[in-house]
Amino acid sequence: MKIVVIGGTGLIGTKLVGKLSQRGHEVVPAAPRTGVNTVTGEGLAKALSGADIVIDVSNSPSFEDRAVLSFFETSSLNLLSDEADAKVRHHIALSVVGADRLPENGYFRAKMAQENLIRASKIPYTIVRATQFFEFVGGIVDGSSDGQIVRLSPALFQPVASDDVATVLADVAIGAPFNGVIELAGPEKFSLDEFARRYLVAMEDHRKVVADVHARYFGAELDDRSLTPGSGPRLGAMHFEDWLTRLCE
Numbered sequence: 023m024k025i026v027v028i029g030g031t032g033l034i035g036t037k038l039v040g041k042l043s044q045r046g047h048e049v050v051p052a053a054p055r056t057g058v059n060t061v062t063g064e065g066l067a068k069a070l071s072g073a074d075i076v077i078d079v080s081n082s083p084s085f086e087d088r089a090v091l092s093f094f095e096t097s098s099l100n101l102l103s104d105e106a107d108a109k110v111r112h113h114i115a116l117s118v119v120g121a122d123r124l125p126e127n128g129y130f131r132a133k134m135a136q137e138n139l140i141r142a143s144k145i146p147y148t149i150v151r152a153t154q155f156f157e158f159v160g161g162i163v164d165g166s167s168d169g170q171i172v173r174l175s176p177a178l179f180q181p182v183a184s185d186d187v188a189t190v191l192a193d194v195a196i197g198a199p200f201n202g203v204i205e206l207a208g209p210e211k212f213s214l215d216e217f218a219r220r221y222l223v224a225m226e227d228h229r230k231v232v233a234d235v236h237a238r239y240f241g242a243e244l245d246d247r248s249l250t251p252g253s254g255p256r257l258g259a260m261h262f263e264d265w266l267t268r269l270c271e
């Protein structure tokens with residue numbers, strides 16, 4: 023089976039390409055670095071020729087509101103059009119839990135635009151919405167820091183290891199299209215400020231985390247439902263403390 027991984031050189035993409043190759047599939051990592059650009063269309067039709075499955079784990083180089091929207095709209099339109107020509111049987115995309123619940127967040131709006139283009143296309147699909155990756159917690163802390171103070175919402179948070187995300191995507195790739203959304207989260211949930219505190223302790227970083235119900239998460243106030251999955255999500259196996267221990271080894 024030929025599987026094309028759009029964004030196959032990124033954090034998730036690299037792990038996914040490795041896992042699918044280990045399972046014996048013909049896997050093509052497609053990204054600007056390998057000569058495939060979904061925004062300009064360069065190299066795309068050739069990469070998709072003979073492909074059975076496409077998994078889109080690409081990401082925008084810029085997270086500025088208009089740039090990220092333009093990236094996911096243009097990329098998805100080009101990709102879905104070329105996939106239709108290549109008669110791809112299953113399109114899988116990685117989105118974010120809560121993408122439909124935080125319209126104040128420009129990145130989430132862009133992910134919804136991507137999802138809606140997939141739903142409107144005729145290609146059988148599965149959308150996997152994951153919670154934030156453990157690898158992203160440091161970025162959240164930095165984005166919420168003002169000197170030595172990190173102000174974060176105490177809303178519930180349930181991040182997941184990127185390795186578990188890649189495993190679930192590999193499983194989804196060999197299954198039938200779900201034509202809907204599958205949610206994926208980490209094995210435990212507690213408050214966002216507490217995740218940040220544990221991260222900083224492990225990093226021996228002395229910044230102080232302050233819980234503030236009005237602290238905005240990339241433009242949006244959070245409640246306990248904003249970033250956590252609904253009922254029956256798939257759960258990753260890796261716990262945050264174990265991931266931190268490995269990170270610091």
Ligand SMILES: NC(=O)c1ccc[n+]([C@@H]2O[C@H](COP(=O)([O-])OP(=O)(O)OC[C@H]3O[C@@H](n4cnc5c(N)ncnc54)[C@H](OP(=O)(O)O)[C@@H]3O)[C@@H](O)[C@H]2O)c1
Nearest residue numbers: 029031032033034053054055059060080081117154155158
């Ligand atoms: N971070 C989180 O917590 C989180 C949570 C849930 C879902 N997600 C989703 O997970 C996905 C993957 O994230 P990631 O952190 O693995 O991304 P990443 O490490 O930043 O990798 C981005 C990938 O996209 C590729 N790319 C960039 N521009 C492209 C273009 N024009 N055409 C084709 N490929 C292009 C990059 O290729 P080059 O190497 O050539 O630049 C790279 O392979 C994203 O869609 C994101 O929305 C993220």
